[in-house]
Amino acid sequence: MHNHANRGVIYQGNGTVKVEAIPFPELAIGKRRCDHGVILKVVTTNICGSDQHMVRGRTTAEKGLVLGHEITGEVIECGRDVEFIKVGDLVSVPFNIACGRCRNCKEGKTGICLNVNPARPGAAYGYVDMGGWVGGQADYVMVPYADFNLLKFPNADQAREKIQSLTLLSDIFPTGFHGCVTAGVGPGSTVYIAGAGPVGLAAAASAHLLGAACVIVGDMIEDRLNQARSFGCETIDLKQDGDIQDKIEAILGDREVDAFVDCVGFEAHACGCDHHQESPAVVLNSAMQMTRAGGQIGIPGLYVTEDPGAVDSAAQQGSLSMRFGLGWAKSHSLHTGQCPVMKYHRALMQAILFDKIDIAKAVNVQMISLDQAPQGYADFDGGAAKKFVIDPHKMVS
Numbered sequence: 490m491h492n493h494a495n496r497g498v499i500y501q502g503n504g505t506v507k508v509e510a511i512p513f514p515e516l517a518i519g520k521r522r523c524d525h526g527v528i529l530k531v532v533t534t535n536i537c538g539s540d541q542h543m544v545r546g547r548t549t550a551e552k553g554l555v556l557g558h559e560i561t562g563e564v565i566e567c568g569r570d571v572e573f574i575k576v577g578d579l580v581s582v583p584f585n586i587a588c589g590r591c592r593n594c595k596e597g598k599t600g601i602c603l604n605v606n607p608a609r610p611g612a613a614y615g616y617v618d619m620g621g622w623v624g625g626q627a628d629y630v631m632v633p634y635a636d637f638n639l640l641k642f643p644n645a646d647q648a649r650e651k652i653q654s655l656t657l658l659s660d661i662f663p664t665g666f667h668g669c670v671t672a673g674v675g676p677g678s679t680v681y682i683a684g685a686g687p688v689g690l691a692a693a694a695s696a697h698l699l700g701a702a703c704v705i706v707g708d709m710i711e712d713r714l715n716q717a718r719s720f721g722c723e724t725i726d727l728k729q730d731g732d733i734q735d736k737i738e739a740i741l742g743d744r745e746v747d748a749f750v751d752c753v754g755f756e757a758h759a760c761g762c763d764h765h766q767e768s769p770a771v772v773l774n775s776a777m778q779m780t781r782a783g784g785q786i787g788i789p790g791l792y793v794t795e796d797p798g799a800v801d802s803a804a805q806q807g808s809l810s811m812r813f814g815l816g817w818a819k820s821h822s823l824h825t826g827q828c829p830v831m832k833y834h835r836a837l838m839q840a841i842l843f844d845k846i847d848i849a850k851a852v853n854v855q856m857i858s859l860d861q862a863p864q865g866y867a868d869f870d871g872g873a874a875k876k877f878v879i880d881p882h883k884m885v886s
Contacts, residue, residue, distance in 0.1 A: 496881075497555040497627035498862045503546055504870075506863050511555055514623065514631035516568045524570040527635040529562030532579065532649075533656040533856075534625045536865050536877040538686050538754075539791055543617055544866055547756060547798045550617035557626025558584040558614040559659040561652070563645075565629075573636045579648050580639040581838070582632055583830035584660040586612040586622060589637030600827040605633075611827060618794075626862060628881045640834050647842065653849035653856065654841045656878050657691065662837050662848050664789045664828040665691030665752070669699055671824035672748035672787035676700030681737065681746040681779055683772045685713035685724075687852045687876040688789060689752035693722050694851035696750075698840065705740055707733070709764055712874035720851050730761040734779060745781040754790030755799075755807070767800045770809035776823075777816035786816075786823045852876040858883070 497511040516523045534557050543550040560582040564574055574580065586606075587599035593610065594602050605612035606620030615624015623630065632638060640658065642648035648655055654662075665688050674680050678701045682693050685708035696704045697720070706717040707725040714724040725736045734744040751772045759768040776786045792807060799805040816823065840846050855875040857865050865877035 493629060495628045496859060497624065498557060498859070500543060500550055500552060500554040500556055502552040504544060506544060506556065506866050508859055508862060511623075511627060514629050516566070516631060518633060523631065523633055524568040525635060526568045526631050526633040527564050527571055527574060527639070528566040529560065529580070529582070529630050529632055530565050531560060531562045531625055531628060531630055531881050533561045533652055534627070534879045534881065535559035535656055535659070535661065536626070536862070536869055536879070537660060538688060539616065541866070541870055542756065542791060542793070545798070545870070547796050548617045548793055549795050549797065554615060554617070555624040555627060556615045557624035558616055559656070559661065560614065560625035560630060560632075561656045561659060562630065567635070571635050574639055574641065577645075578639075579642045579645040581642070581655060581658040581834060582614075582625070583638055583640070583834060584613050585827060585830055586614065586620065586633060587638060587831070588634050594637075597832055598829055599831045600829040626859070626879060628859070638831075640838065642838070651841055653854045653878065654847065655838065657848050657852065657854075657876070658830075658834045658838055658841075660828070660830065661687050661691045661852065661876065662695070663830045663833040664688050665693075666695040666698070666833050666837060667828035668692045668750040668752060668787035668789035669695045669748070670787070671785065672750045673785035674699045674701055674748045677702045678747045679703045679741055679743070680705065680748045680750065682706045682750045682752055683775070684708055684752035684790065685710070685717045685874070686752065690716060690852045691848060692750045692752050692789070693717055694720060694846060694848055697721060698846050703741060705737065705746070709758065710872040710874065713872070716853050716874040727760045728764045733760065733775060737779065745779055745784070747781055747784050749776040749780045749784065749786045751776060751786065751788045751790040755792045755796060755804075769799065769804050770811050773809065774812050777812060777819065777821060780819070780821055782819040784819075784821060786821055788823060788825045789828060792825070854878050856880055
């Protein structure tokens with residue numbers, strides 16, 4: 490039907506990605522026709538911290554995987570059964586692939602759809618153990634169950650003007666927001682956000698949107714802390730020695746926060762003089778220490794069932810040494826798992842369109858071309874305080 494060339498960002502193993510020719514997508518799942526799907530011309534696609542875990546070799550991802558699960562695109566072809574999405578629509582694609590028909594989807598738990606991944610509940614584009622779906626760091630991509638999954642922007646011209654913010658609706662903005670919602674953030678809350686990568690910055694901006702009184706962000710990279718300060722956050726440099734609760738007390742007059750959001754995940758490092766040392770449960774343990782009794786802990790940071798590069802054999806299976814008794818004694822609730830993007834993306838789109846939040850500025854979006862993707866991965870891995878957004882169809886200087 491189309492004879493466009495297609496290229497994608499391919500995981501090569503051991504820390505490298507390359508841009509290579511890949512097949513043009515078909516409306517098919519394996520050998521079965523996919524009449525409920527659409528083909529998108531990708532308008533923007535973002536590099537995610539979760540991609541980095543794979544590229545660093547910290548998952549069981551296989552070489553040859555087409556990466557990318559944060560996708561915004563224009564519909565160029567619709568399957569026969571697609572009723573409400575039309576060719577020419579500009580749409581945001583939730584990173585979760587969801588059928589809309591299973592028990593979990595019907596309950597709004599689209600991050601753990603039961604029908605899209607034979608291995609386990611939940612699927613995503615271009616991601617290890619998430620169903621083998623082709624990723625979207627490419628020129629073109631196929632999206633199944635289109636009527637259910639896609640969020641159509643009401644006005645394509647307006648959307649293109651705000652694309653640097655709207656591109657973040659596929660994952661990072663809802664994920665940060667979900668972290669805050671599940672941590673119970675509301676008007677007047679005091680909030681600690683662990684990690685000032687793109688999701689941590691999105692969570693911090695979300696906490697402000699939700700009315701937090703004080704948002705404290707902890708990280709080890711000065712540029713990222715500067716970025717958090719740029720929109721009104723307090724910061725703690727975790728490379729510095731000293732008790733973190735003393736530092737929180739200096740800011741709040743209190744040694745505990747109402748809400749804690751873990752935006753670090755399983756590649757966490759110890760604080761202070763041990764900051765070169767990996768310590769996979771350090772954030773979870775500090776969450777239980779620093780959150781007030783009865784408080785909530787949101788954990789959008791990624792934890793895996795298999796980590797070949799872990800510090801010990803337990804952590805290789807995702808078994809972490811946590812002081813769970815402390816959390817139990819303080820009646821904490823912990824909320825885990827991937828963000829069900831669809832629960833939030835329409836409301837967050839409205840917040841962007843009506844200028845209630847400038848999320849692109851908060852996370853410091855930098856536009857790059859598909860050919861610049863490998864350099865984007867390298868810069869991101871080096872701790873750049875930027876969110877790299879790929880525009881595959883135009884050369885970005």
